[in-house]
Amino acid sequence: MGRRWIAYRTLAGKEIHRFLRIWPQTLLPPLVTTSLYFLIFGALMGPRIGPMAGFSYIDYIVPGIVLMAVINHSYANVVSSFFSAKFQRHIEEMLVAPMPNWVILAGYLTGGILRGMTIGALVLTVATLFTDLRPTNPLLALAIALMTSLLFALAGFINAIFANSFDDISIIPNFVLTPLVYLGGVFYSVQLLPEPWHRLSLANPILYMVNAFRYGFLGVADVDIEVAFLLVGGLIVVLSLWAWWLLRRGVGIKH
Amino acid sequence: MTALRLHRLRKIYDNGFEALKGIDLEVAEGDFFALLGPNGAGKSTTIGIVTSLVKKTSGKVEICGYDLDRQWEQAKRCVGLVPQEINFNQFEKVGQIVLNQAGYYGVPRRVARRRMERVLKQLELWDRRDQVSRRLSGGMKRRLMIARALVHSPRLLILDEPTAGVDIEIRHSMWDFLRELNRQGTTIILTTHYLEEAEQLCRNVAIIDHGEIIEATSMSRLLDQLEFNSYFLDLRRETRVVPDVPGYRIEVLDRTTWAVAVPRRLGLNPLFQALDERGIEIVDIRQRRNRLEQLFLQRVGRPMGEAA
Ligand SMILES: Nc1ncnc2c1ncn2[C@@H]1O[C@H](COP(=O)(O)OP(=O)(O)OP(=O)(O)O)[C@@H](O)[C@H]1O
Ligand SMILES: [Mg+2]
Numbered sequence: 001m002g003r004r005w006i007a008y009r010t011l012a013g014k015e016i017h018r019f020l021r022i023w024p025q026t027l028l029p030p031l032v033t034t035s036l037y038f039l040i041f042g043a044l045m046g047p048r049i050g051p052m053a054g055f056s057y058i059d060y061i062v063p064g065i066v067l068m069a070v071i072n073h074s075y076a077n078v079v080s081s082f083f084s085a086k087f088q089r090h091i092e093e094m095l096v097a098p099m100p101n102w103v104i105l106a107g108y109l110t111g112g113i114l115r116g117m118t119i120g121a122l123v124l125t126v127a128t129l130f131t132d133l134r135p136t137n138p139l140l141a142l143a144i145a146l147m148t149s150l151l152f153a154l155a156g157f158i159n160a161i162f163a164n165s166f167d168d169i170s171i172i173p174n175f176v177l178t179p180l181v182y183l184g185g186v187f188y189s190v191q192l193l194p195e196p197w198h199r200l201s202l203a204n205p206i207l208y209m210v211n212a213f214r215y216g217f218l219g220v221a222d223v224d225i226e227v228a229f230l231l232v233g234g235l236i237v238v239l240s241l242w243a244w245w246l247l248r249r250g251v252g253i254k255h
Numbered sequence: 256m257t258a259l260r261l262h263r264l265r266k267i268y269d270n271g272f273e274a275l276k277g278i279d280l281e282v283a284e285g286d287f288f289a290l291l292g293p294n295g296a297g298k299s300t301t302i303g304i305v306t307s308l309v310k311k312t313s314g315k316v317e318i319c320g321y322d323l324d325r326q327w328e329q330a331k332r333c334v335g336l337v338p339q340e341i342n343f344n345q346f347e348k349v350g351q352i353v354l355n356q357a358g359y360y361g362v363p364r365r366v367a368r369r370r371m372e373r374v375l376k377q378l379e380l381w382d383r384r385d386q387v388s389r390r391l392s393g394g395m396k397r398r399l400m401i402a403r404a405l406v407h408s409p410r411l412l413i414l415d416e417p418t419a420g421v422d423i424e425i426r427h428s429m430w431d432f433l434r435e436l437n438r439q440g441t442t443i444i445l446t447t448h449y450l451e452e453a454e455q456l457c458r459n460v461a462i463i464d465h466g467e468i469i470e471a472t473s474m475s476r477l478l479d480q481l482e483f484n485s486y487f488l489d490l491r492r493e494t495r496v497v498p499d500v501p502g503y504r505i506e507v508l509d510r511t512t513w514a515v516a517v518p519r520r521l522g523l524n525p526l527f528q529a530l531d532e533r534g535i536e537i538v539d540i541r542q543r544r545n546r547l548e549q550l551f552l553q554r555v556g557r558p559m560g561e562a563a
Pocket of ligand 2 (some may be wrong): 298299300415
């Protein structure tokens, strides 16, 4: 086995072990919150809201809520793990070792993706208590979920590189990510919005991911699916290069 | 074969401060080498550059013959670092910390387990392997960092003030451990504030001050340069008139304490004889400065640790 592979496995294993060990902080809260969404918006209010794009309201919102969990937790895992490695300085254990930067990056991203996807799967399981929704195109749904997870793991990594305090790792999630997710068509079809809100919504990249994921379940979307894949793929390339370049320059981790 | 070669190494920090002014240094394979210098001299900066924690501004680093820029994987594999400050994950278990470090160096799991057991036993931490590292005592934390640095069997071990804040007994057992490690072939470089430590352990030494190497020589040759030893003398009775003893410099500190600079070529006997003739009774004598501190004073013109 190659040295780089061993190093990657060590780091990825450590990252996975970390979120499993602190599961009451990492796995439990999203289950509680999303169950409440399903209960309130789906079961209690859904029938009064009526159908959306031809589907019952709960079926319409389940994919968005699942993807929202994937986004939040892929991001949160990497931003908090990498920042605390910086803060407690055990990042130095990796910097002294013969680990290429991309191995470090890949190890953290693996942790973020696994946490995001694990929580996505758990939330989807909870949803089956409220609806018997089945994906029409599971592969497409899985692909866009994985890509979205990777993208937000990357974003969390970059956030952690620039962060100097614990405040810095909560600003982006609270003031950028949450609004974009809520306005990204998780709870409604943007077709219903008047201008200029409809056009403005189309500038929100999360809208494309939510809709592509929903398309995998329901076969309907407010946007072009190919555009969604191209957009997410393009953003992944850009953020990967950026993250790798930052690591190489030692920004935020080397004097 | 050289274990470490630095060529015109320079470091200017982001704030414009020049911490290293182009230093040259060579440490032979198998050596036990001390990097000595007062606070802020540039010791940790030098070590940081050698271990890839600090980016150099210019110059060249060669480790076990490998250029750190071009053959960085081979170069890094040769070095183990014990940093000045605690830098392991405080929430992780002792054994896991060592295993992870082995993994980062690419040591296969099976081998890593064996080595983890060996280094933890050597450093008397095996019983603590399942304990969370935060709960170790200060001395144990230092030892854990040594164990972690050795798990990939480096040819060169670099320790940045490894015994800071460690009590005498543990310090001595750490010295024994390092001597044995060196005897078995590991090159060791250490920085220290306990100058006695360098005298006790090291064969060769470089003195660094304000980012410059002001002396690089063998420990014994360095000690030979020593012109004076300094002592405190405790007197039985207050003595107002300070006798003039040729060759010695006597300084009155308080009613019954003098400080005296003793030239090595004269030794102590003539001084005691002269004091005895004048009826001055000495009840105690203590070393005032460690010999290396004296040496530093002699070469640099100010005590170690004082600003220029
Ligand atoms: N990140 C930094 N930014 C600016 N200056 C720095 C930085 N790190 C260190 N310095 C300065 O560089 C000089 C050398 O520091 P260094 O830590 O190498 O000293 P040292 O010899 O290890 O000292 P000590 O014995 O106190 O550990 C000091 O004046 C220090 O203030
Ligand atoms: Mg230092």
